[in-house]
Amino acid sequence: MGLFLNACKDVNEYRIDPAFDVYVQRFEEEAAKRNQAFHFETDGLIVEFANLKDDQAGLCHFEHPIRIEVDRTYWQKISNTAGADAMKENLIFHEMGHGILGRKHLNDVFENGDWKSMMCGGTKVNNRPWNINYRRQRRIYYIDELFNQSISAPPYTTTQLLQDTTGFVNVMTLSFDSNKKTDTGWNLGDFSTHTMLIDNKRLKCVSKYTTSSALLLTVQNQAVDFRNDFSFEFNIECQSNSASDKYGLTFGINNTTNDTIEYFKIDRQQNMFMGNSGWYGFYTQLRRNELKPSGNNKLKIIRVGASLYYFINNVYAYQTEIELQGSGTNFGFIIPARATIWLDAMKIGLKGNAKLSPQTIDVRNLKFSIKALENSDQLRAN
Ligand SMILES: [Zn+2]
Ligand SMILES: [Zn+2]
Incomplete structure (x- = not known):
């Protein structure tokens, strides 16, 4: 039975819960801007709700096709907040970073303390929470870094004050x-x-x-x-x-x-x-x-x-x-x-x-x- 199911399993299955559709589309668009072409609708991808354990927000399963689970309770909780769109994008892009781009966790930090990558995760560093300032100029940088790890550090990540704050x-x-x-x-x-x-x-x-x-x-x-x-x-x-x-x-x-x-x-x-x-x-x-x-x-x-x-x-x-x-x-x-x-x-x-x-x-x-x-x-x- 197991073998039968395996043989018949559609490795190109494309099944995205409507809640995640906009972020999967956005991932494809951001990739395309950087000359990386993905066609999940033909190549397959599953993103679905689940009830995750151990305080997990999302989980990526390396199956064929890649299957991503998102914790239902957490998703609903962030939905009612002002930063919902950025937080949801960050979560879906992070999981797709694992499953689609093959990225592993990266917990380096810049001189100013900002996470170096939206791929921060896994084992906590000095018990620091995973909160990431995924907004505005940093959001743009984090998406660049997601698709290109060799990108240089943005100016704001130094400990240098770059603005005249006198007067x-x-x-x-x-x-x-x-x-x-x-x-x-x-x-x-x-x-x-x-x-x-x-x-x-x-x-x-x-x-x-x-x-x-x-x-x-x-x-x-x-x-x-x-x-x-x-x-x-x-x-x-x-x-x-x-x-x-x-x-x-x-x-x-x-x-x-x-x-x-x-x-x-x-x-x-x-x-x-x-x-x-x-x-x-x-x-x-x-x-x-x-x-x-x-x-x-x-x-x-x-x-x-x-x-x-x-x-x-x-x-x-x-x-x-x-x-x-x-x-x-x-x-x-x-x-x-x-x-x-x-x-x-x-x-x-x-x-x-x-x-x-x-x-x-x-x-x-x-x-x-x-x-x-x-x-x-x-x-x-x-
Ligand atoms: Zn992760
Ligand atoms: Zn006083």
Whole structure:
């Protein structure tokens, strides 16, 4: 019976679940652009849903034809997030990299910490999650690399800051040195969601939330809008149950629950994470020696054009494109569930020519809002 089935098996079977069709087509198109011709409809390929074990997102079986399985639950989960198309493409292209291009896992990293290849996977390296910043200029590079491993490293993968990020003038500073509203920005007191007080010239916030949350101030001045170039920084310290709890700096829109915020988080194990709250998980996780595992760290984001530049204790750490669309004036911090955060020296800067004098921002009128965040998900293995 087995032999009979084997003899009759159609080695050119072409069976693609409609959910994956667009990505299989795209793979053929991207290959064709690079003078590599594939004709799966005649040569055969199977891509189907399965219930995979061991936290797997996808699995490639080296059969005739090549058969790829994608975990149904994971696919549905990422479908509801802002980065769904990029994440799905990354997953299907990775599996086709194995099955069609014969690529094996490659877990090298660039100088800036980015994965060198979308073929990262298999056995974890230093327990780093598989999250890959598969977006915009990096997406283009990763597809190039998928079809041509000898491609050279893109400029952004160095630790060199390639953009002039100087020329910002502070237009709002919160010193937290006294209980005056002009120093605190935030309202002090014991609220249902958190407690806020001044502690030895720093802002001390204790969260009562059971999830991570963002505490945001709305700056009542349209010049201080994240769609313009800006700089945003503060010193931050965190105490919480776990050294892997993530906390940090955030800005964005918070009018409805669908609005998203962009974030720059760290933990107390010298890791940084950047991302957008509408996405499934952080873009990627990077180990940074500049991060102090305890005490204060100074975090800073500078926007120039479409890019965000991340700094840790005045050292340039990373660059990537902003994901936030639209316009907004919310700036604040992210606090883990039931954690304590100390903030100091919070500053927002604009380009020197942005025509805003510091006194036009009345910090006594800052509005406050809070946004509950889902705990960041790690990407699954593939
Ligand atoms: Zn202070
Ligand atoms: Zn793989």
